[in-house]
Amino acid sequence: xxxxxxxxxxxxxxxxxxxxxxxxxxxxxxxxxxxxxxxxxxxxxxxxxxxxxxxxxxxxxxxxxxxxxxxxxxxxxxxxxxxxxxxxxxxxxxxxxxxxxxxxxxxxxxxxxxxxxxxxxxxxxxxxxxxxxxxxxxxxxxxxxxxxxxxxx
Numbered sequence: 001x002x003x004x005x006x007x008x009x010x011x012x013x014x015x016x017x018x019x020x021x022x023x024x025x026x027x028x029x030x031x032x033x034x035x036x037x038x039x040x041x042x043x044x045x046x047x048x049x050x051x052x053x054x055x056x057x058x059x060x061x062x063x064x065x066x067x068x069x070x071x072x073x074x075x076x077x078x079x080x081x082x083x084x085x086x087x088x089x090x091x092x093x094x095x096x097x098x099x100x101x102x103x104x105x106x107x108x109x110x111x112x113x114x115x116x117x118x119x120x121x122x123x124x125x126x127x128x129x130x131x132x133x134x135x136x137x138x139x140x141x142x143x144x145x146x147x148x149x150x151x152x153x
Contacts, residue, residue, distance in 0.1 A: 006077040008069035018059040087145035
C-alpha cells in the first residue's frame with residue numbers, strides 16, 4: 001500500500017495524468033527528499049513490476065485511480081517500498097491478523113495441512129489459499145501473484 005501512495009503522490013501533487021520519469025524522480029528525491037535518485041529510479045522499476053504504472057513513450061501513467069489514494073499528512077515512505085511483496089507471506093499475515101494469532105501458528109497449520117491432508121503433494125501457495133477460505137479471509141486479489149509465484153518455481 002505504501003508503494004501505491006508513494007507513486008500516487010507526484011501525480012496528485014502536480015494534478016497531471018502523465019509525468020516524465022525525470023519529473024517523478026525529481027519529486028521523490030529533491031522536492032520531498034524521501035530518497036535519492038537511484039532509489040527513486042528503483043522505485044519506478046518496482047512500481048512497473050507490480051503493475052502500478054505503465055510507460056507510454058517517455059511518459060509514465062498510473063494504472064490505478066490516483067484520486068482514490070489517500071496520502072496521509074506528513075507521509076514519508078518506509079524502506080518497505082523497495083522490497084518485493086510476497087503474496088504468500090501477505091496472505092499468511094492477513095489470516096494471522098484476522099484470527100489474532102502469531103504468524104508461526106499459521107505456518108504450522110499450513111504445513112500440517114500439506115502433510116496430513118495432501119501427503120505433501122500440494123504447494124504452500126495452494127495450502128495458504130485453502131486456509132484463507134476456511135477462515136473467511138479475502139484472498140482473491142492475491143491469486144494472480146500466487147499463480148505467478150508458482151509458475152516461476
